[in-house]
Amino acid sequence: MHVLAAGRLVGGGGLPVGSVRRHPHWGFTFVTAGTGRYRDADHDEVVAAGTLVVVRPGRPHWYGPDGGGWDEVFAVFDGPVVEAADRAGRLGSTPLLRLPVQPWAQRLGVFAGRARPVDDGSRAAEGLRLLAMLVEAAGAAAPASAPGNDAGEGEGWLRRSCALLEADLAGTVDLRGVAARAEMPYETWRRRFRSATGSSPYAYRADARLRAATELLTHTPLAVREIAASTGFTDERHLIRRFREHTGVTPRAFRDGLMDRGGRTDRQCGVAWP
Structure with missing residues (x-):
């Protein structure tokens, strides 16, 4: 597993409204400030600071802020080991997870500020470090909401x-x-x-x-x-x-x-x- 790209965005706009993306790689976006929405075939959910969006390859989806942008940490990654972890249910059953903002912004932000590994061994070690962190996050987090729920409906x-x-x-x-x-x-x-x-x-x-x-x-x-x-x-x-x-x-x-x-x-x- 290798981390292909990582970084931070301040005032990011998400995906264009009305568009649908099918990403060829795995990715995550962790929102550190702002609110917005995430939509796919099974979900239409609120995104707020502390929401971890896990993007699976090939799954049509859209997400973006309500207005004025949001701040995020993101990474794009790939490899057979992450596929195996997902098949084993280690990455959670929903694309959105809610985590405490400050500690997870610090931890996931490590990849945004990293020096890019220069050899295969270092790249593999970085990828496994990210995978271990995502597995921990999936185990610690609660789903951001149940499918179809929104503010003012149910809980x-x-x-x-x-x-x-x-x-x-x-x-x-x-x-x-x-x-x-x-x-x-x-x-x-x-x-x-x-x-x-x-x-x-x-x-x-x-x-x-x-x-x-x-x-x-x-x-x-x-x-x-x-x-x-x-x-x-x-x-x-x-x-x-x-x-x-x-x-x-x-x-x-x-x-x-x-x-x-x-x-x-x-x-x-x-x-x-x-």
């Missing part, structure tokens, strides 16, 4: 709300704007969200920040202050206090415990390997 409003609350954790979110995207009055949305999740929207977003920080502590060599900044904490002390309240240990002690159990953080690529 589509909840999926969209969660995706928006988990997006851009380093920034701010307008809760009334999220309610509007769910097509509900604010107080109705807030009450229904608490009933469905057991948390207020504010508490849900705070928990998402902690989950993202934990992922970054586990899978990257970023300093605690950098993790705090990228996940929306006021400063390093704020993250340490909240992390200790939640886990009983400091972020540094948590990371040291992972190292003691045999894990290591690869400081070249920012990926944790067992």
